[in-house]
Amino acid sequence: MEIPQRASYYNEALSRKDPWPPIEVCLEMQEEQKDLVYSVWLESVADFDVPGLTLRGVIPSGASLKGSWTKGPGENPGKTEEGEVSWYQIFVPARKRMGPFVYRLGHSGDRNVGSRAYLERGGPTLAFSREVVWHPRVRMYSGHDHLMHRVPAYIALQKGWFLEAGIKELEIGYTGDDDHTVQAMRDGKVDIGLDIKPDKVFGAVAQGVPIVMIAGWRAMDPYIFFGAKGLKSVKDVKKMQMREKDGVDVVHKEKILAAHGVDLYKDIEWVESGPSLASIRKPFLDQGKVDAVSVRFGDTDAQRLFEEGYPILADLAGFYPDGYQSRVLTATRKMVEGYPRTVKGVLKGIIRAYRFLAQAENHDEIHRLLKDAGAEWVEHDAYTYPNKGDFAIFVRTTNPMDGSLTRRGLKLALEDTIRRGRAPKDFPLDSAVCVELIEQAARELGLR
16 A cells, blocks of 8 residues: 655645645554554644544554554544554644544564554645654673773764664673674574674574674774884794684784794794783783784874884784774674664664764763763773774774675685684675665665
8 A cells, every 4th residue: 555655745735825734643652561552643733724634544564453542522433444544534723733543553573563644635645644663672782891892882872863763772781702692692682793703603604593794893903013122023923912812803813923924833822911902012012921912003002102113013904905894793683584674773873873983073972972871980991091082093994984894804704714614615605694774774874
């Protein structure tokens, strides 16, 4: 059934002095004991009474009408005909709100459920069509506990960008690591993983876990590798710093070392360290604990390392000229297939957050918003409080401003996953990727 769309009717009516005034249809929706209750009302913008209108509510697919009724003087009860519920002979007093009219829908609970309402009198439609969509509670979790991995989600939440998409109920938290996130998604406890490494997704999909990559988180790890003073080459490295044993930085370091003929198993001792800030990793060099460390590009302290004579051994930007997809946003297939509009709403909020975070002038507001979100410990998180301006540089050099996934970067990640024995040699990349929703989100935001 085609629903009349006359969003420009008001201006058209004014231009031709149409005697039928426009009336706006407003909808609200709430969930009540697994039924959806729609409240519909009319807002008159006319200077005179409007008799004889028909208000129609469209019953969405996947829903069943539990019962309908009207509130207000003089209306007849609604009736159901081929997916519509209608009220007849509505009289709208000038400059007054009319309603609400209420009907209740049952729904299966496994998909977005939407409803439309519009007015008509004879042939022409007199009101703007309105649609509301029911969204489930969205549980978004990062693997890592440090706040950096959840900052875009918190920013989108505090700026109201999720709410603009109609998403009212969200959980934002962390599981502890990627393996816990994948398991939680397998168990139906997490809907969207905020920062999963692609190799974890490839490996999980290969084992039949119903998850899929939906957007890019980091299209490049912006790391520079510094050596201890006096070190001449990567070939001279004996002790290498790492953040965590299965971290993506280890993958990069293994490839760089191998490219210089270093035997990873005979020649290298790995030493765990903290976050990738120069101020945290420099002492490891000074104290002789390691021969080389990786430091984030754009970190003000990284420039000081260079000026103080610490040699640059490698730069990932040069090693991966086409980028490397090191982290992704991931969703369960249930979310992608059952609630595509919810996922797209989340992605639009995330894209807007990426772009907001990439502006240095937003630095102070970012921290205020994070505190307002309840992250009282944000001051203690080195990832979120670098030197002013560093954070924006970091985001611009890592996160795609349209949220896209780089296919070349994903292929590199898949090659590394296969090389490390975490996916079969014939694993099809497309079986773990869904780009339709992020492309739609970017297009609707005017970025494509």
